[in-house]
Amino acid sequence: xxxxxxxxxxxxxxxxxxxxxxxxxxxxxxxxxxxxxxxxxxxxxxxxxxxxxxxxxxxxxxxxxxxxxxxxxxxxxxxxxxxxxxxxxxxxxxxxxxxxxxxxxxxxxxxxxxxxxxxxxxxxxxxxxxxxxxxxxxxxxxxxxxxxxxxxxxxxxxxxxxxxxxxxxxxxxxxxxxxxxxxxxxxxxxxxxxxxxxxxxxxxxxxxxxxxxxxxxxxxxxxxxxxxxxxxxxxxxxxxxxxxxxxxxxxxxxxxxxxxxxxxxxxxxxxxxxxxxxxxxxxxxxxxxxxxxxxxxxxxxxxxxxxxxxxxxxxxxxxxxxxxxxxxxxxxxxxxxxxxxxxxxxxxxxxxxxxxxxxxxxxxxxxxxxxxxxxxxxxxxxxxxxxxxxxxxxxxxxxxxxxxxxxxxxxx
Numbered sequence: 439x440x441x442x443x444x445x446x447x448x449x450x451x452x453x454x455x456x457x458x459x460x461x462x463x464x465x466x467x468x469x470x471x472x473x474x475x476x477x478x479x480x481x482x483x484x485x486x487x488x489x490x491x492x493x494x495x496x497x498x499x500x501x502x503x504x505x506x507x508x509x510x511x512x513x514x515x516x517x518x519x520x521x522x523x524x525x526x527x528x529x530x531x532x533x534x535x536x537x538x539x540x541x542x543x544x545x546x547x548x549x550x551x552x553x554x555x556x557x558x559x560x561x562x563x564x565x566x567x568x569x570x571x572x573x574x575x576x577x578x579x580x581x582x583x584x585x586x587x588x589x590x591x592x593x594x595x596x597x598x599x600x601x602x603x604x605x606x607x608x609x610x611x612x613x614x615x616x617x618x619x620x621x622x623x624x625x626x627x628x629x630x631x632x633x634x635x636x637x638x639x640x641x642x643x644x645x646x647x648x649x650x651x652x653x654x655x656x657x658x659x660x661x662x663x664x665x666x667x668x669x670x671x672x673x674x675x676x677x678x679x680x681x682x683x684x685x686x687x688x689x690x691x692x693x694x695x696x697x698x699x700x701x702x703x704x705x706x707x708x709x710x711x712x713x714x715x716x717x718x719x720x721x722x723x724x725x726x727x728x729x730x731x732x733x734x735x736x737x738x739x740x741x742x743x744x745x746x747x748x749x750x751x752x753x754x755x756x757x758x759x760x761x762x763x764x765x766x767x768x769x770x771x772x773x774x775x776x777x778x779x780x781x782x783x784x785x786x787x788x789x790x791x792x793x794x795x796x797x798x799x800x801x802x803x804x805x806x807x808x809x810x811x812x813x814x815x816x817x818x819x820x821x822x823x824x825x826x827x828x829x830x831x832x833x834x835x836x837x838x839x840x841x842x843x844x845x846x847x848x849x850x
Contacts, residue, residue, distance in 0.1 A: 468529065469538075474850040475523040480597065481845075485512040486812075486838035494603030494726055495788055496814040496836030507834070519547040519560055520597060527568075540568040541584075547599075564610060576619035580628075583612045586724065587628050587648040588671035589698045589714045594757040594767040595792050596808040596844040603726035604788045604812065605751030605771040607696070607716055613648075624652045632675045632694075633723065646675035646694070660704030669700045677720060692733065692746035694720040705756075713754030719746045719779075727751070729773055729785045748776035753790075765804075768793040783819040783833055788812070802848045812838040 462472040486496050500508045522545045529538025548562030567582025586608045592598035598606060615628035632646035652669040675694035696718030703711045721727025728747040755769025774787040794808035816833035 470528045472526040477847040478520045479845045482842035484840045496812045496838035537571040541565045578617040580615040587650040603730040604790045605773040607725045607727040609725045643678040657704045664704045667702045671698045708759040715752040717750045719748040748779045763798040765796040780817045786817045806844045808842045810840045
């Protein structure tokens, strides 16, 4: 999910990619264009049953004919799918004109299955937006595809996308956004593209609404340029399909909604705390919230789960910049379903713990080793025994460890 609103913690891990002597290209229309990106290789080993390239939960272990657990075979992956290429654009800087900016960015992680390790079949657009900033008014208009307003931070991990479905909510989507800055505060509202379950191939009947109010103040104890920031976000989506068929046009179930808090807090000059908390429902299409579970079981609206999928999640992390070009980070996160909306036999809570250590060869090149453990609990299955009585069948919890080495060369 690597959002534009990058936390201080993420900056400490990623290293600087800016060049003081950068000379941007200039188009015939006067637009300045700067190229940026990163070359990246992820090499990892996972010791549990997994899915696709990066696992967001640990599968329940299988059992043999005698009921004994079958240990899943570990797997290794090497992928360049997170290699990125982007363009930063800026327009006229005349005093009587608003400030124009834009960004276009692609990577190769559009298909997260096993067929794009060489980056050949998963090209996707991550960012494509333009903005108009009226500096004298503190007003910014943005049009295009960029990160969600809600919960804009990411854990300072090698690839935070792996924590989608484990409390790291938020993604990217096309939107129209208005942001108003008033002193140290900022209020933003966005109308965003929303869709129902991918399997239904149906758009929503109305856009989703996102809003966030943020406060940023100096953190003088952590350095001259350090700031701490706090934000409160809100999401509402109607969850109604735009079908011609009157039967399928009916509301599919409870709305999607969320309220969340994000915090970025420098503790010392080279030590930062970041974290997020949220409570909401039916968030599977927002960074795989709600443990990635949908509140519909089939395309048929009659199969809607009446109460939706309600969950609460949080994560927090510490990151540090150490001597000898060393950086480190560690964090924990959890997401739990409300007991009233747990689906028998399915996931009911998810937890991750991670720690990493990085070494910067230069300000632009870094190698990072990371350990992650995922733990997923499952609800008991409900069935009938031979006599017809209701019985619960225990579903084992899943556990997964991932050991990863990440090589990254940032350029700009």
